[in-house]
Amino acid sequence: MKQQTVLELLNSEDFQQDVIVKGWVRTFRANRFIALNDGSTINNIQCVVDFENTDEALLRRITTGAALEIHGTLVESQGKGQKVEVQAKEVIVHGDSNPDEYPIQPKRHSFEFLRDNAHLRTRTNTFSAVMRVRSTLAFAIHQYFNSNGFYYMHTPIITGSDAEGAGEMFRVTSLDMKNPPIKDGDIDHSEDFFGKETNLTVSGQLEAETYAMSMGKVYTFGPTFRAENSNTSRHLAEFWMIEPEVAFMELDGNMDLAEDFMKYVLSYVLEHNREDLEFLEQRLLQEEKSKPQNERSDMTLTEKLRFVIDNNFKRVSYTEAVEILRNSKPNKKKKFDYIIEEWGADLQSEHERFLVEKHFKCPVILFDYPANIKAFYMRLNDDGKTVRAMDILFPGIGEIVGGSQREERYEVLKEKMAALDIPEEELWWYLDLRKYGTAVHSGFGLGFERLVMFATGMGNIRDVIPYPRTPQNAEF
Numbered sequence: 001m002k003q004q005t006v007l008e009l010l011n012s013e014d015f016q017q018d019v020i021v022k023g024w025v026r027t028f029r030a031n032r033f034i035a036l037n038d039g040s041t042i043n044n045i046q047c048v049v050d051f052e053n054t055d056e057a058l059l060r061r062i063t064t065g066a067a068l069e070i071h072g073t074l075v076e077s078q079g080k081g082q083k084v085e086v087q088a089k090e091v092i093v094h095g096d097s098n099p100d101e102y103p104i105q106p107k108r109h110s111f112e113f114l115r116d117n118a119h120l121r122t123r124t125n126t127f128s129a130v131m132r133v134r135s136t137l138a139f140a141i142h143q144y145f146n147s148n149g150f151y152y153m154h155t156p157i158i159t160g161s162d163a164e165g166a167g168e169m170f171r172v173t174s175l176d177m178k179n180p181p182i183k184d185g186d187i188d189h190s191e192d193f194f195g196k197e198t199n200l201t202v203s204g205q206l207e208a209e210t211y212a213m214s215m216g217k218v219y220t221f222g223p224t225f226r227a228e229n230s231n232t233s234r235h236l237a238e239f240w241m242i243e244p245e246v247a248f249m250e251l252d253g254n255m256d257l258a259e260d261f262m263k264y265v266l267s268y269v270l271e272h273n274r275e276d277l278e279f280l281e282q283r284l285l286q287e288e289k290s291k292p293q294n295e296r297s298d299m300t301l302t303e304k305l306r307f308v309i310d311n312n313f314k315r316v317s318y319t320e321a322v323e324i325l326r327n328s329k330p331n332k333k334k335k336f337d338y339i340i341e342e343w344g345a346d347l348q349s350e351h352e353r354f355l356v357e358k359h360f361k362c363p364v365i366l367f368d369y370p371a372n373i374k375a376f377y378m379r380l381n382d383d384g385k386t387v388r389a390m391d392i393l394f395p396g397i398g399e400i401v402g403g404s405q406r407e408e409r410y411e412v413l414k415e416k417m418a419a420l421d422i423p424e425e426e427l428w429w430y431l432d433l434r435k436y437g438t439a440v441h442s443g444f445g446l447g448f449e450r451l452v453m454f455a456t457g458m459g460n461i462r463d464v465i466p467y468p469r470t471p472q473n474a475e476f
Helices: 006-010 056-061 111-116 125-147 205-215 251-272 274-289 301-310 318-326 349-360 410-419 428-435 448-456
Strands: 018-029 033-037 045-048 067-076 084-095 198-200 217-225 238-247 314-317 364-370 386-394 398-405 441-447
Touching: 006 018, 006 045, 006 084, 018 045, 018 084, 033 067, 056 084, 125 217, 125 251, 125 274, 125 448, 205 217, 205 238, 205 428, 205 441, 238 251, 238 448, 251 274, 251 301, 251 364, 251 386, 251 398, 251 441, 251 448, 274 301, 274 448, 301 448, 314 318, 314 349, 318 349, 318 364, 349 364, 349 386, 349 398, 398 448, 410 428, 441 448
Parallel strands: 045 084, 314 364
Antiparallel strands: 018 033, 018 067, 033 045, 067 084, 217 238, 238 441, 364 386, 386 398, 398 441
């Protein structure tokens, strides 16, 4: 007799079979009904104990959070709410849980409280559902790229370059910072472990480009780091990035790839995590009811996912979008909080959401952005003032994907680096790609946690990663 998961038992119709199931107690009612969950599904299985013939000391050990192994018979349930249940013949307590001390009680807890107990929060329905969705999305990402001829590469976590040119990087050093070696008044990094100043990566894109220019189609999916002091619901210091790069692909092909990819992974999670999404949707509906009428979302969670899957993405130039926004009002009562004074300004989330939710009523891809608000590696257009960049905008969240056709021309890239004071000696290898067999190539980046937020409806990025890293917080 082998152990079966709760999910397997709930889907079984092989009644009267002897079963073994292991998991953690969610509730224990009337000294008779154990709600057991093992993480395989959002649903619990009811295990019925013959309390009259069960040792009283054992019954006292069956408390919320305790780890149990139950041997019994699978039968049709006589009660409401479940099709099957287990008639327990033997209950083994693997791990006790003191009911007076166990933090995750069978009641509604605030997300702030659960972040303080992140090591236990996946024992709640909300967080077990979120993390199963996260797992499914990760699998779908790998499956999509693998089935479309991409090679998976691991880009370095420790790097000597700043891919974004933002300077918000975590330093990596083995020096004794209380007594560092000094040369010409500065820390002498030639004596450091790598012989130079190094940091945790903010992106694997530049290294992925090197592989795309020999292997054709590659992607990275790994951790990235930003030392940005942003204590908001949308920022993390450590997060995961998906970054495909493709040789011989222009911006239009990049937009095609990103649209197809997003539709695939969201369709996959809709198909494989139906019960988790149904639960999260109900949680979100309850949350929306508590908001003022003018702040409520017009779409349910499933409707948002279908909004992306079922609609073609509208492609609009930055210039056209600015004109639309200048001549629009988000509602009858007021204009935007941030007024676009002139061409070249960066768009805010309210502008992006307006374009998606009110104006075009479909996902939007903005392209050909002003060069001065985009990164140095993006291909300069013939007008000399815009670059072949693209951002994908989704309902409820605004920008979710950012990408571009990369600058493949050696002299143009050198000029752009010089204008931004990016040393050639730091990225000599990146310039080499433009000297030896250069070609058009493109790619995009997607923050994985932003994708999980969209797919689950969670409002805070700290609730879609197992252990969030934020300013002043590196617990667990």
